[in-house]
Amino acid sequence: MAFRPVTHVLFDMDGLILNTEDLYTVAFQNIVSQYGKNYTFDLKLKLMGLQTHETADMVVSALNLPITSEQFIEESKKQFDVLFPDTKLMPGAKRLIEHFHNNNIPIGLATSSSKESYDLKVNKHHTELFSLFPNKTFGSSDPEVKNGKPQPDIFLVSAKRFPDNPKPEQCLVFEDAVNGVLAAKAAGMQVVMVPDPRVPKNLTADATLVIDTLVDFKPELFGLPPFKP
Incomplete structure (x- = not known):
């Protein structure tokens, strides 16, 4: 593909x-x-x-x-x-986020969580990593996000908050959930899915790319700077 x-x-x-x-x-x-x-x-x-x-x-x-x-x-x-x-980071997440940040790729957080829930999950251990996201959208507490996933609202709102207002086709989404994949697709964006291994294979068919963990992602597939050896 x-x-x-x-x-x-x-x-x-x-x-x-x-x-x-x-x-x-x-x-x-x-x-x-x-x-x-x-x-x-x-x-x-x-x-x-x-x-x-x-x-x-x-x-x-x-x-x-x-x-x-x-x-x-x-x-x-x-x-x-x-x-x-006491949340823990998923495999490859820190490496990938820092890679994009260090290569000046604009990144945004588009979570269905509320701001209150986000603070609980992040503030004890992960504030430094999440500070690399200048653009954060909290679906459950953001008045602009009218509908949750699988509707496209959260990704369209989040993309609009980049200073240069990219088109949907310029954005790549990372998701683990079926509803999130459908939302990204409805927004007109490509989406990399990292599903729970229990998710039936037929439910991952709408993703642009399916990988086991973020460790497996190759940025150059989407024209992004590759990891240095």
């Missing part, structure tokens, strides 16, 4: 840069276990990339929980306060 050269790069965060998708699973299972329910990977697949309120609505509805979405969000926040401060 031929890839188009790009000039700007947008990163998702959860499950791509940070191991927070694993922590979301622990948090949500802790909540639904109180009601004798199981938070399955099939359900997780459907809601990865959604905004906070959309996630809560789907979990409460799908598992028929005897609580409101607002109560689920409040319970989630209690779990996150405990779990999120």
